[in-house]
Amino acid sequence: MAGPAKKSGGLDLSVLQDRIGFRVHMLDLHMMRWLGERCARHGLTPASASVLMVIRSNPGVRHGELADALLIRRPNMTKLMRRLETRGLLCRKGSPGDKRRVVLALTPEGEKVIAEVGGYFRMQDDLLQKALPGAGDDALTTLMDSMHGALDAPEPETSAATASRKPRRKAAI
Amino acid sequence: MAGPAKKSGGLDLSVLQDRIGFRVHMLDLHMMRWLGERCARHGLTPASASVLMVIRSNPGVRHGELADALLIRRPNMTKLMRRLETRGLLCRKGSPGDKRRVVLALTPEGEKVIAEVGGYFRMQDDLLQKALPGAGDDALTTLMDSMHGALDAPEPETSAATASRKPRRKAAI
DNA sequence: TATTGTTATACTCTATAACTATA
DNA sequence: TATAGTTATAGAGTATAACAATA
Numbered sequence: 001m002a003g004p005a006k007k008s009g010g011l012d013l014s015v016l017q018d019r020i021g022f023r024v025h026m027l028d029l030h031m032m033r034w035l036g037e038r039c040a041r042h043g044l045t046p047a048s049a050s051v052l053m054v055i056r057s058n059p060g061v062r063h064g065e066l067a068d069a070l071l072i073r074r075p076n077m078t079k080l081m082r083r084l085e086t087r088g089l090l091c092r093k094g095s096p097g098d099k100r101r102v103v104l105a106l107t108p109e110g111e112k113v114i115a116e117v118g119g120y121f122r123m124q125d126d127l128l129q130k131a132l133p134g135a136g137d138d139a140l141t142t143l144m145d146s147m148h149g150a151l152d153a154p155e156p157e158t159s160a161a162t163a164s165r166k167p168r169r170k171a172a173i
Numbered sequence: 174m175a176g177p178a179k180k181s182g183g184l185d186l187s188v189l190q191d192r193i194g195f196r197v198h199m200l201d202l203h204m205m206r207w208l209g210e211r212c213a214r215h216g217l218t219p220a221s222a223s224v225l226m227v228i229r230s231n232p233g234v235r236h237g238e239l240a241d242a243l244l245i246r247r248p249n250m251t252k253l254m255r256r257l258e259t260r261g262l263l264c265r266k267g268s269p270g271d272k273r274r275v276v277l278a279l280t281p282e283g284e285k286v287i288a289e290v291g292g293y294f295r296m297q298d299d300l301l302q303k304a305l306p307g308a309g310d311d312a313l314t315t316l317m318d319s320m321h322g323a324l325d326a327p328e329p330e331t332s333a334a335t336a337s338r339k340p341r342r343k344a345a346i
Numbered sequence: 347t348a349t350t351g352t353t354a355t356a357c358t359c360t361a362t363a364a365c366t367a368t369a
Numbered sequence: 370t371a372t373a374g375t376t377a378t379a380g381a382g383t384a385t386a387a388c389a390a391t392a
Contacts, residue, residue, distance in 0.1 A: 011227070011231050011234065011238065011239070011242045012227075012230045012231055013227060013230075013242060014230070015226045015227060015229075015230050016223055016226070016227065018298075019294060019297075019298045020298055020301045020302060021204045021208070021294070021297055021298060021301060022223075024197060024200055024201050024204060025201050025204070025205070027197055027201075028197050028198050028200075028201035029244075031194050031197065031198070032198070035194070045381080045382095047381090047382085050189055050195075053188045053189070054184070054185075054186060054188060054189065056188075057185045057186075057187070057188050058184050058185055061184065062350085063350075063351065064349090064350060064351070065184065066184070067351095069184045069186060071202075072382095072383090073383070073384065073385085074350080074351065074352085075351085075352075075353080075354090075383095075384085075385085076382070076383060076384080077351090078351065078352060078353085079381090079382095080381095080382095098349095098350085098391075098392070099350095099390080099391060099392085100349065100350040100351070100390065100391045100392070101349095101350065101351085101391095102350080102351065121192060121194070124192075124194055125191075125192045125193055125194060128193045128194060129193060172380090172381085173381095218358080220358095220359085235373085236373075236374065237372090237373060237374070245359095245360090246360070246361065246362085247373080247374065247375085248360095248361080248362085248374085248375070248376075248377090249359070249360060249361080250374090251374065251375060251376085252358095252359090253359095271368080271369075271372095271373085272367080272368060272369085272373095273367065273368045273369070273372065273373040273374070274368095274372095274373065274374085275373075275374065345357095345358090
């Protein structure tokens with residue numbers, strides 16, 4: 001479900017729009033699509049890109065430790081890790097001490113990709129931050145809508161942005 | 174991905190937590206789980222419950238019209254409608270004028286269920302609204318965390334809440 | 347016996363293409 | 370020819386149970 005959620009062809013959506021939770025949900029969807037389009041240019045999803053960024057900040061982190069921190073179930077984390085490894089972005093190896101453990105780190109290719117994709121995350125945050133300053137009466141609803149709109153403005157092209165356009169459903173990790 | 178996202182066993186998550194978008198995403202996940210647990214007591218998801226609520230506010234709405242308004246693709250809407258119809262909550266019938274069109278309305282059973290489930294949506298909104306008043310310096314981040322926490326307090330039992338507890342993975346619509 | 351990570355499985359959501367039936 | 374809704378298919382997220390290897 002989604003949308004700026006205003007005028008929808010005569011449909012009464014007030015039962016949804018009057019809820020703060022719905023506004024947050026719409027904003028989240030909008031942000032994820034914005035980020036998703038851009039991550040897809042590099043064959044990633046916002047989730048897989050976020051995981052790579054956390055691994056970069058925590059080289060040598062364990063499989064389960066990462067899963068717990070990000071509230072991802074271990075079996076699901078396994079699938080994600082395997083896809084990232086297959087794509088050559090991630091290095092998985094057994095811990096020398098405890099042979100049950102799997103230790104994670106980025107490959108040089110992973111470092112390169114995440115350096116580019118990270119730019120999109122910062123760009124989105126800049127757009128959202130700029131939308132904040134003036135709160136109003138219905139402070140939060142106003143903030144939500146303002147942030148929602150902040151993502152719709154034309155954006156300056158960057159090195160990451162110029163990389164590749166619309167990869168036609170190229171299965172993203 | 175998810176969580177209050179603070180202390181995570183020594184892991185550095187600042188690359189995520191410093192982003193406003195991540196905070197919104199975490200809040201959204203938290204809200205959806207809160208609502209999801211409660212909707213599941215009635216065999217629904219927050220999404221299917223929301224769809225039923227919009228149909229209740231707009232009896233006789235068309236299939237595609239509803240899909241467009243909620244940004245759901247028509248094929249996906251079809252699957253959702255069929256499940257709701259199978260469960261006896263929704264009535265689908267062809268439009269008399271244009272025989273291509275499918276017109277939607279709640280069944281009496283649907284009305285009954287959504288009257289109960291709607292209480293959870295209002296309850297969540299009340300909790301979130303109460304968390305707002307005092308903004309601070311990092312206004313929005315503070316608001317997000319406050320709203321996040323607002324869902325963790327013990328809640329007063331209601332008729333809807335007492336209905337049934339933890340239906341053990343009973344496939345939700 | 348407990349922990350770590352894996353496999354297997356299932357359900358949902360999402361997205362596209364192709365089909366039917368009406369108009 | 371265009372529109373409304375459907376079917377078919379595929380990818381991704383999420384969840385649980387059961388398993389192997391190790392501690």
